[in-house]
Amino acid sequence: MGNTSLIRLEDIGMTYKIGDIPYEALKGICLNINNGEFISIMGASGSGKSTLMNILGCLDKPTSGSYFLEDRDVSDLTSDELAEIRNKKIGFVFQGFNLVQRLTLIENVMLPLYYSGFHSKEAEYMASETLKLVNLYEKGNKFPNQISGGEQQVVAIARAIVNDAPMIIADEPTGNLDSVRGSDVMNLFLKINAERGSTIILVTHDKNIADYGRRLVTMRDGAIIS
Ligand SMILES: Nc1ncnc2c1ncn2[C@@H]1O[C@H](COP(=O)(O)OP(=O)(O)O)[C@@H](O)[C@H]1O
Numbered sequence: 445m446g447n448t449s450l451i452r453l454e455d456i457g458m459t460y461k462i463g464d465i466p467y468e469a470l471k472g473i474c475l476n477i478n479n480g481e482f483i484s485i486m487g488a489s490g491s492g493k494s495t496l497m498n499i500l501g502c503l504d505k506p507t508s509g510s511y512f513l514e515d516r517d518v519s520d521l522t523s524d525e526l527a528e529i530r531n532k533k534i535g536f537v538f539q540g541f542n543l544v545q546r547l548t549l550i551e552n553v554m555l556p557l558y559y560s561g562f563h564s565k566e567a568e569y570m571a572s573e574t575l576k577l578v579n580l581y582e583k584g585n586k587f588p589n590q591i592s593g594g595e596q597q598v599v600a601i602a603r604a605i606v607n608d609a610p611m612i613i614a615d616e617p618t619g620n621l622d623s624v625r626g627s628d629v630m631n632l633f634l635k636i637n638a639e640r641g642s643t644i645i646l647v648t649h650d651k652n653i654a655d656y657g658r659r660l661v662t663m664r665d666g667a668i669i670s
């Protein structure tokens with residue numbers, strides 16, 4: 445798997461219109477990411493990191509350029525086709541955990557499996573195995589507000605990997621955590637990358653967090669500068 449292409453971005457641009465005024469949030473982004481990489485994207489606030497992540501995550505389409513995911517051009521798919529790719533290929537982790545408060549932890553982890561059409565028994569088994577992997581199996585019947593913020597993010601990571609998606613996109617996943625819990629979360633990403641071979645694309649403005657990645661990309665003003 446090591447050297448097969450997962451992502452190829454060719455001259456990606458993203459221009460937002462604020463009223464009549466165009467704003468170039470991304471300018472000529474070229475980036476290749478191979479299967480199994482752990483890559484950190486760093487840059488100041490406003491440099492375009494989230495805009496790039498939304499494109500990588502097929503949540504948004506670029507206004508120019510091409511995006512190849514597993515050698516398939518996804519720059520111009522319909523929103524249904526993009527939703528299917530998101531479901532099969534991509535796990536998302538955000539700064540704010542985004543767990544469903546009225547569902548138990550295991551039910552939260554099962555959610556993406558429902559969307560993929562798994563039966564509940566099978567979904568429950570897969571979610572249990574994933575909670576074991578992240579060491580939260582015993583707490584599976586608790587609710588999000590009964591565990592710590594660090595644990596909530598670990599559950600969100602379990603939810604992101606339960607589908608066995610080849611890529612995990614994490615936008616400031618430690619932004620709401622103190623440094624101890626932040627390093628727990630980062631060590632979990634390292635483990636998932638090493639043991640499951642998942643490609644991890646991490647966005648952060650924090651150098652200490654970025655250093656967990658094996659490759660560092662720096663952005664400034666909508667461009668990659670190193
Ligand atoms: N939906 C949007 N509409 C207009 N401008 C946006 C939108 N999203 C982001 N921007 C602008 O694009 C630039 C990059 O934003 P963003 O990608 O969120 O940066 P970062 O994640 O690095 O902080 C910022 O100047 C931001 O104000």
Ligand SMILES: [Mg+2]
Binds near residue numbers: 493494495
């Ligand atoms: Mg951002």
